[in-house]
Amino acid sequence: MIGIIDYGMGNLHSVCSALKRIEQPYILSGNPEELYETDGLLLPGVGSFKDAMNELKETGLIDFIKKETENGKPLIGICLGMQLLFEESTENGLTKGLGLLPGRVDRFSGVTAEGKAYKVPHMGWNNLHFLQEDQPLLKGLDEGYVYFVHSFVVQTDDRNVLAAAAQYEDVEVPAVVGRDHIMGTQFHPEKSSETGMGMLKNFCRFVEEGKQR
Amino acid sequence: MLTKRIIPCLDVKEGRVVKGIQFLNLVDAGDPVELARFYDKAGADELVFLDISASHEGRDTMVEVVERVAAELAIPFTVGGGINKLEDMKRVLRAGADKVSVNTAAILRPELISEGSDYFGAQCIVVAIDAKYDEELGSWRVYTHGGRKPTQWEVTEWAQEAVKRGAGEILLTSMDKDGEKSGFNLALTKAVSEAVTVPVIASGGAGNADHFYDAFTEGKADAGLAASIFHYKDTSIGELKSELQKLGVSVR
Numbered sequence: 001m002i003g004i005i006d007y008g009m010g011n012l013h014s015v016c017s018a019l020k021r022i023e024q025p026y027i028l029s030g031n032p033e034e035l036y037e038t039d040g041l042l043l044p045g046v047g048s049f050k051d052a053m054n055e056l057k058e059t060g061l062i063d064f065i066k067k068e069t070e071n072g073k074p075l076i077g078i079c080l081g082m083q084l085l086f087e088e089s090t091e092n093g094l095t096k097g098l099g100l101l102p103g104r105v106d107r108f109s110g111v112t113a114e115g116k117a118y119k120v121p122h123m124g125w126n127n128l129h130f131l132q133e134d135q136p137l138l139k140g141l142d143e144g145y146v147y148f149v150h151s152f153v154v155q156t157d158d159r160n161v162l163a164a165a166a167q168y169e170d171v172e173v174p175a176v177v178g179r180d181h182i183m184g185t186q187f188h189p190e191k192s193s194e195t196g197m198g199m200l201k202n203f204c205r206f207v208e209e210g211k212q213r
Numbered sequence: 214m215l216t217k218r219i220i221p222c223l224d225v226k227e228g229r230v231v232k233g234i235q236f237l238n239l240v241d242a243g244d245p246v247e248l249a250r251f252y253d254k255a256g257a258d259e260l261v262f263l264d265i266s267a268s269h270e271g272r273d274t275m276v277e278v279v280e281r282v283a284a285e286l287a288i289p290f291t292v293g294g295g296i297n298k299l300e301d302m303k304r305v306l307r308a309g310a311d312k313v314s315v316n317t318a319a320i321l322r323p324e325l326i327s328e329g330s331d332y333f334g335a336q337c338i339v340v341a342i343d344a345k346y347d348e349e350l351g352s353w354r355v356y357t358h359g360g361r362k363p364t365q366w367e368v369t370e371w372a373q374e375a376v377k378r379g380a381g382e383i384l385l386t387s388m389d390k391d392g393e394k395s396g397f398n399l400a401l402t403k404a405v406s407e408a409v410t411v412p413v414i415a416s417g418g419a420g421n422a423d424h425f426y427d428a429f430t431e432g433k434a435d436a437g438l439a440a441s442i443f444h445y446k447d448t449s450i451g452e453l454k455s456e457l458q459k460l461g462v463s464v465r
Contacts, residue, residue, distance in 0.1 A: 013309040017284050047334050110410065121336055121381060123412050124435065125258055125465040126215045145216065145465040147258075147289055149336040149381075168215055191289045191311065193253075 002026040003038030018190035032064040040207030045080030049089040082184030103156030126166040135163035144195030146187040218258035218436035264294030283309020314339035317357040330379025340380040344368040345388040369408035390418030402432035422456030
């Protein structure tokens with residue numbers, strides 16, 4: 001059973017229908033007691049980093065997520081949900097994140113080092129380069145195209161948490177990140193056709209395997 | 214590398230997909246859910262649904278169709294037509310759409326763009342612009358109400374205003390070219406694409422792969438949208454993409 005964390009941010013319909021399509025049982029809840037009963041957590045999110053952290057704080061979900069992941073419960077963050085896993089973001093003023101992974105979140109500069117202007121958001125289908133093929137989300141998958149929509153991007157000095165990247169202009173975009181049972185995708189797997197659906201299936205399988213351990 | 218997107222557009226009237234030649238003669242071309250499934254499998258990068266009856270008659274967009282499409286589709290889709298207020302955006306996005314597009318309502322009340330953008334984020338808000346060349350203006354004039362009413366806006370000025378207010382993407386239709394299958398309006402597309410910092414979807418006039426190639430290179434578009442050439446199977450998306458790839462355009 002997957003618990004989709006509902007904290008009032010963004011469109012949860014597409015994640016729900018994606019899990020339905022792969023016949024994965026889930027609950028959608030903002031209540032820590034209900035989410036506690038699940039085997040893995042999915043943190044979605046569309047909107048601003050600051051609003052999201054405020055919502056998570058008000059609902060008591062920050063402490064819950066930290067405690068559950070400390071106890072080894074698998075967690076996947078999607079899009080903004082992935083960015084929230086990191087230490088801080090400069091979106092609408094410096095805001096602390098969940099701090100589960102090392103790194104910070106900054107806006108795309110919109111200009112390359114050579115001074116060429118490029119479009120922000122990074123929107124559309126971009127191909128992945130796998131940096132860690134054995135990362136649980138990537139198992140058995142080929143480097144395919146996935147759908148991105150984001151204006152902010154993770155920067156980290158710790159290459160160990162980068163499982164896959166995409167190149168946008170002169171920026172290496174962390175696309176799949178993770179350490180142990182905590183992972184995330186900058187793109188929307190539920191909107192990324194077969195490659196994305198494959199990663200959701202991999203996460204569900206990882207959760208199932210964790211239950212048996 | 215970020216690819217250029219190919220986006221079939223499904224103009225929907227009373228739950229059926231139609232496509233008019235220059236916004237007029239409507240021909241029935243199929244069921245929206247059926248077509249969505251078909252295009253997803255065929256390799257479409259996104260889909261756009263425009264409820265063309267809604268902006269004329271103030272009719273509500275068909276939420277039920279959106280829900281059915283959302284349950285089937287593993288690619289993003291945009292819904293437009295009849296989005297007049299924040300409540301309309303909420304209804305469509307909660308039914309499962311990834312983006313909403315606003316056209317006439319945004320011209321009449323530009324605050325609508327910022328309201329939507331503040332609430333859902335810019336990535337959810339597409340501003341659709343219908344433009345037609347105007348001798349007097351020496352540029353392209355923006356039209357509303359399905360291309361029937363001229364406005365005071367010059368197209369690049371309106372596009373910049375829309376982005377300033379929080380549009381995440383511009384869907385730009387050339388009324389001069391729409392339905393002609395003679396190629397996108399490259400000068401118009403280039404002018405708008407260079408004027409804004411967000412992606413621009415070229416629309417109106419697609420007839421073959423060369424037209425898309427021109428829109429992506431000379432026109433500087435980020436995506437190309439078409440309806441009739443896909444619906445009537447003049448060109449399949451697979452064929453179009455392999456042609457583009459041969460021409461050196463990066464596609465999925």
